[in-house]
Amino acid sequence: MVLNDLELQTSLKKYFGFSSFKGLQEQVIKNVIEGNNTFVIMPTGGGKSLCYQLPALLKEGTAIVVSPLIALMKNQVDALRGISTNEDGVAHVLNSSLNKSEVKQVKQDIVDGVTKLLYVAPESLTKEEYIKFLQSVKISFVAIDEAHCISEWGHDFRPEYRNLRPIIDRLGEKIPIIGLTATATPKVQEDIVKNLGIQDAALFKASFNRPNLFYEVRPKTKNVEADIIRFVKKNPGKSGIIYCLSRKKVEELAQMLQVNGVSAVPYHAGFDSKTRSKYQDMFLMEDVDVVVATIAFGMGIDKPDVRYVIHHDIPKSIESYYQETGRAGRDGGEGHCLAFYSYKDVEKLEKFMSGKPVAEQEIGNALLQEIVAYAETSISRRKFILHYFGEEFDEVNGEGADMDDNARNPKEKEEARDSLVKLLKVIQGTNEKFRSKEIVKTLIGSTNALIASHKIDGKDFFGCGSEHPKEYWMALIRQALVAGYLRKEIEQYGILHVTEEGEAFLKAPSSFMMTKDHVYNEETDNAIVGATKKAGGVADERLLKLLKDLRKNEAKKLDVPPFVVFQDP
Ligand code: ADP
Numbered sequence: 001m002v003l004n005d006l007e008l009q010t011s012l013k014k015y016f017g018f019s020s021f022k023g024l025q026e027q028v029i030k031n032v033i034e035g036n037n038t039f040v041i042m043p044t045g046g047g048k049s050l051c052y053q054l055p056a057l058l059k060e061g062t063a064i065v066v067s068p069l070i071a072l073m074k075n076q077v078d079a080l081r082g083i084s085t086n087e088d089g090v091a092h093v094l095n096s097s098l099n100k101s102e103v104k105q106v107k108q109d110i111v112d113g114v115t116k117l118l119y120v121a122p123e124s125l126t127k128e129e130y131i132k133f134l135q136s137v138k139i140s141f142v143a144i145d146e147a148h149c150i151s152e153w154g155h156d157f158r159p160e161y162r163n164l165r166p167i168i169d170r171l172g173e174k175i176p177i178i179g180l181t182a183t184a185t186p187k188v189q190e191d192i193v194k195n196l197g198i199q200d201a202a203l204f205k206a207s208f209n210r211p212n213l214f215y216e217v218r219p220k221t222k223n224v225e226a227d228i229i230r231f232v233k234k235n236p237g238k239s240g241i242i243y244c245l246s247r248k249k250v251e252e253l254a255q256m257l258q259v260n261g262v263s264a265v266p267y268h269a270g271f272d273s274k275t276r277s278k279y280q281d282m283f284l285m286e287d288v289d290v291v292v293a294t295i296a297f298g299m300g301i302d303k304p305d306v307r308y309v310i311h312h313d314i315p316k317s318i319e320s321y322y323q324e325t326g327r328a329g330r331d332g333g334e335g336h337c338l339a340f341y342s343y344k345d346v347e348k349l350e351k352f353m354s355g356k357p358v359a360e361q362e363i364g365n366a367l368l369q370e371i372v373a374y375a376e377t378s379i380s381r382r383k384f385i386l387h388y389f390g391e392e393f394d395e396v397n398g399e400g401a402d403m404d405d406n407a408r409n410p411k412e413k414e415e416a417r418d419s420l421v422k423l424l425k426v427i428q429g430t431n432e433k434f435r436s437k438e439i440v441k442t443l444i445g446s447t448n449a450l451i452a453s454h455k456i457d458g459k460d461f462f463g464c465g466s467e468h469p470k471e472y473w474m475a476l477i478r479q480a481l482v483a484g485y486l487r488k489e490i491e492q493y494g495i496l497h498v499t500e501e502g503e504a505f506l507k508a509p510s511s512f513m514m515t516k517d518h519v520y521n522e523e524t525d526n527a528i529v530g531a532t533k534k535a536g537g538v539a540d541e542r543l544l545k546l547l548k549d550l551r552k553n554e555a556k557k558l559d560v561p562p563f564v565v566f567q568d569p
């Protein structure tokens with residue numbers, strides 16, 4: 001089947017009301033219509049759905065769309081029904097939410113050739129009953145949306161996504177496959193192509209640069225809640241999402257915002273689905289400005305004017321961070337992505353992972369290492385993210401080049417060549433048996449160090465790094481890990497090794513410019529406390545008391561008017 005450009009344009013207008021294709025859509029659609037395997041990598045909001053919806057409407061037969069979430073499917077089906085002239089059957093969902101007579105109706109519509117798109121969850125596709133039925137009808141192609149669910153290296157691994165290929169093979173001969181994802185890491189791409197067996201697929205990859213997003217990382221101190229409230233209050237009436245790791249923190253922070261006069265709702269998977277959709281709708285309909293949420297919130301949310309996304313805790317990977325921040329500024333307007341970062345959080349996540357199977361830990365730690373590097377980097381954050389996705393970015397002339405904190409306020413760096421030599425020698429000299437903390441204790445000559453008085457090159461090295469505080473050494477270790485001079489043993493949880501690159505460095509030490517983030521942390525702590533005191537006098541104490549009371553779940557009984565705790569000086 002071949003359509004000329006005009007016919008394609010006409011159908012785009014007719015079915016979707018759009019007058020032009022976005023990005024690579026047209027090329028993708030042509031490829032799908034021709035019946036080839038196709039692999040589409042486009043950032044969220046790039047317009048992936050159309051890449052299979054339009055071909056499905058134009059081709060003979062029914063297209064099967066595999067999608068991970070019932071809510072996502074429902075949204076799409078509703079939208080499709082809206083566009084087609086009163087054809088209720090043009091798109092259907094087939095999943096566990098249907099009763100017997102509904103399933104019958106779906107099947108009838110498919111047999112009648114009315115249904116052009118059939119949305120299924122991967123679990124449903126494993127059902128013999130459905131396989132048998134689908135074998136008897138004409139399938140135009142299979143679209144696998146959110147295809148990164150196939151990969152353990154993706155941000156949303158679903159084991160049931162891994163069995164799709166054999167099932168598709170059973171449905172009919174040479175059914176074309178189109179995989180779509182917003183996950184661009186080379187590892188995930190490789191997994192998808194291999195698992196789906198579409199090595200021959202034409203790859204369509206769009207740029208992941210979001211030039212209207214501003215990226216910023218701030219040190220996370222004990223005042224992080226206050227910092228967030230202050231940020232939110234500085235942006236009155238704007239829509240924002242605040243992500244927290246734990247449900248408890250979600251509820252706490254939402255309450256704190258409410259008490260401070262901000263309209264906010266909490267959202268996490270602990271609420272029942274009715275409550276969840278109520279809060280989600282309140283946010284979408286702009287009854288509230290802010291949603292405080294765990295990562296359970298956001299997939300498939302298409303609110304164009306989210307003006308900021310704040311991370312109270314560090315996300316588990318750059319991938320997740322990109323996805324979550326990607327919900328800001330969909331309309332092309334302002335979108336501030338602010339992450340609070342403390343290395344303590346990383347250690348918490350590491351500890352949390354240490355209970356998991358080794359393979360999973362290894363992946364988790366590797367991903368975590370990357371986000372640590374992002375948080376600590378002094379280069380353009382946009383360049384860092386795009387590099388992670390295998391994309392070059394010109395940090396001087398590229399689009400959005402000045403849109404991050406590092407570009408606007410470059411961090412100070414210092415020469416750390418000699419320190420790095422000491423560090424690597426101490427690690428080697430103690431036979432690569434110790435974790436960061438212990439190595440640092442030895443370097444600074446701490447009295448409670450396990451390792452004392454070893455000699456390297458005939459010299460006692462205990463305390464050889466006492467000219468720097470422990471924060472300095474911890475930062476150097478992190479940066480040396482990122483630079484590849486050190487490696488952490490994952491199976492023995494955190495033991496440090498010198499890599500080949502590290503050994504080469506020791507043989508011929510060259511410059512190692514280290515970012516001064518260790519000093520920056522402590523000073524900012526004090527600066528924030530100082531500023532708060534100046535602005536609101538006892539504000540800090542009041543908030544602390546409030547926090548305590550909230551923790552005891554006495555928020556409602558508190559006799560506090562919605563007051564402004566924080567004002568910027
Ligand atoms: P993705 O799945 O890549 O995240 P969607 O398919 O959900 O993106 O599309 C994102 C938005 O872009 C939707 O609101 C959709 O209607 C819109 N869109 C898609 N294609 C076009 C187009 N050619 N012209 C205008 N808007 C489009």
Ligand code: MG
Nearest residue numbers: 045048049145
């Ligand atoms: Mg999509």
